[in-house]
Amino acid sequence: MATETATVNVVTADALLKSWQGHRRLTRRVIDAFPEEKLFQFSVGGMRPFSEMAWEFIRMAVPIVDGVATGKWEEFNKGEKPTTKSEILRLWDEQTAALDKKFPEIPPHRFYEVDKAFGQWEMPGIITIQYAIDNEIHHRGQGYVYLRALGIEPPPFWERD
């Protein structure tokens, strides 16, 4: 790669947070598009229901940002596994606010520093954060198939406001 382009900064920390929160607004709409019962019980091909995927996103987002920020990797401990859509959405909104507060507290050097996330996954902080975002996009896409299979029009992919 031409050196000039190779090293150019294309994403700043605040741009990454904005992009992630845009994805999270869309994911929230996907959660909300499911009828209560289907959110917890419906799936295709023997996969998990979408409530389990949403619960995974909740357990990853803030604990990963905390781990990258502090080097302390602690499992999500802000609530039990939700059993209703409103409880998922309440936890979701709490984590959204926590992300806005905590992400800016990541010390700049920690984005590059290699650490072992949750004692298992060894990579630079930015790669761990990007993995959480990509994982959310990946499984949310699966939620779109569930909604289509239920005859429900999913929210537009390109709307992030």
Next chain:
Amino acid sequence: MATETATVNVVTADALLKSWQGHRRLTRRVIDAFPEEKLFQFSVGGMRPFSEMAWEFIRMAVPIVDGVATGKWEEFNKGEKPTTKSEILRLWDEQTAALDKKFPEIPPHRFYEVDKAFGQWEMPGIITIQYAIDNEIHHRGQGYVYLRALGIEPPPFWERD
């Protein structure tokens, strides 16, 4: 956001290209995991078969990088819509090599410059590129559901080599 963290460079152009090519290697494995006929005919919930999604990724990747690099937005014109898996994979590999060649030729200022992609979508170059990557992750996740519904184990999401 604390100013120090807000403006820190978390993704360089070469890191973004490496991440995208990692995703593309995974997408190629997902294409290849489909039996020939299912790739073109199977879907869930009235959605497109995965061949159509792969064809969309092919038509987006290099034309978007060309557009961001040059300001000229031209539709993909390097081949007709493929009708076999081997033809999709051949086009895929061509575009992978073209990306490696063309991405480094994006002038640094073009990542930030607002342009109207294909005369329609007005945003900075980096946002257009990120959209193409996110769109690939999103629809590839849908391909995972198709594979599961077919009783086929998809390739591991975390393997990008």
